Amino acid sequence: MIVYSKSIGQLNISELDTARKDKLPTLKTLRTVNLPLKSMLRSLSFDKQSKKLACGTIDGNVFLFDDIESEPSGQKLIYNHNNNRVLCLAFVPGKNWLISSSTDDTIHIWDLAQGRTIRKLPVGEPVRKFVLIGKDHLIYTNSTGNIFSLDLNNIDKQPSIVYSGNEHQSFQTLAYNSSLHWLMVSRSGTLSVFSINPEDVSIISSNQFTMKHESQVYQAGFSPDDNWLVTAGPDAIMLWDLHDASDQDIEKLVPIVIDNNRQIFSIAFDEQSRYLFAGDDKTLHIYPLDIKDVYTRLRYKMGEKELTLQEWNYYVKGNLVRPDRN
């Protein structure tokens, strides 16, 4: 199931139609759900176990859907971030919590069982992205380039600094790979990877990808199987194959580059890590991760003809120059 919002105050619940072997998958809308208040969505989070979905809006509302797969979905407004946009949302596995950050400079922890806020942590500036390391730690960055950790077993304790940025340049986004124990952060076009000890969230080592993006990277994420990393900026969406990656050869990684010339607002993988979804301001783009499969489908579609390089670039690598097929 794919949940996204393309209209104000509305959620689209769709699924990927992959039935036709000779065609690229298409998005099939199952139904649309209207939010109780008409507002533009800024963040979404889904809890696989409970089937709960939370969404945050640009005017500070956080809505909770008890079961997004059923109808009615039981949506309700649970709290508001002082009318400031909700930047990031996440369910904490095993704790039955929902955590949100906002431009009101707070991190809000909501206990779903008790139905109340259990911690409103002032963080001094908006936290655009945070990640959870298991159920025990929440990691976020700020404009000084520091990386902070909030102990979720002791939420009244102040967050601790796990990495001190000395360049006074902020990180734009971060992502966590639970298999490799990598914390990936982006600063301008540079991606840095910290090897992290998940027990006490201490940084063991840090590595840097060679700068690949020509623009700032605002969106990044690891696939559910931890075999792919995606980074997205207005210049390109880059897919990093981590199947054989280890700490030692990070710098040697070469991404698959998908051309892009728009601001990317969200990025996600499907549960089986077979497709990548990238949402810009108007369109939800779907990129299959199995390039061989795409190639086979395209060949089938083209009547078993071999694809030219131009066609390959157009269909697979997102080059927008339509190939001339005479």
Added chain:
Amino acid sequence: MKKIKRIVILCLTTVLFIPFNIKGQTTDCSSNYEKALLLYNRGMSDSALRILQPCLENKRNLNNLSDRTKGRIFRLAALSSIMTDNPVDAEKYVRQMLEYQHNYKNSINEGDLMEFRLMLDRVTAIPSLKVCFTGGIQIPFSNITKQYSNYQALAESSELNSGIGYLFGISIETMVAKRLSIEIGAETGSNNFQYLIKNAYGGQFTYHQSIKSIEIPLIGRYYLTCNRFRPYLAGGIDGRFFINSSDKSSTYGKYWLSNDSGGDKILTTFISDFEYLKIVAGAGAIYDLKKYSFRLDVKYNQSLNNKSMISRFDNIGGYSDISPTEKFYYTDNINLISYRNLSISFGLIYNLRYKVF
């Protein structure tokens, strides 16, 4: 001493030859815009905003730029503010953009973010100061309050018919709120009547009368929408000054004399309304183009009955009750009329200034 003199002369000469075009430090906002656009397209919205800041903070730096470029600068600032999660500033810049590109909503850029479009929907650039040139027609609706005829013109039946008159005017309208405006103008127009008499001796004669006036309307308008096509309701007062040559009686007030179409009968007309004031109610619609707008205006002008004027005729049953010293005593018919009219006008509006609401 000679040396000091030489130094002073040298200093003065240097000062005199300093070019006088030295100005305070200015920012080339056009070039800043290009740099900022490049940064924005690379996702560096913070940096784009930093580069635009001197242009956004000091409007003097924008002086030499076209409205289109100024609009682009504020558009980029708004988009960058959205990307840096600062919707308050973004909305402020959207408003400033509309001040320079008030028609932007009609030519939205492909790359505009959805939130930017939402902000655009919330604000409207409306012509706030405009000059309007109007032309149209006036249809009087008049009735005779009282009438008298001398023994020769003794009316067996009479009819007062209205004829269409003209109307020309110029006005200035200013918006006082998003939907509310005040307009003051100057209009000149004529109200035409035709008075048909059939007398007791089988004769028939017709008086054509045209009452011309200059009017100073003060109108309040309430616009029902804020789109390009804006219907409105209007109401106000109208100062009126008659410009036809008239006579005045110390007892009965101002009156007009007019000959019948045959030229041998004379009609005296008194107006039973307040001379200088009437009230106005109406409706219409405006359609905005880039710099001009068109307006169709329909107004109903209601004159107010002047009871003191009417009461002067309370004891007048016929010519015998009028003093022969009155000049109009020798005319054939006397009418005391009350008139109101409907004006339909078309206006061409030149929009001088826009305001963002």
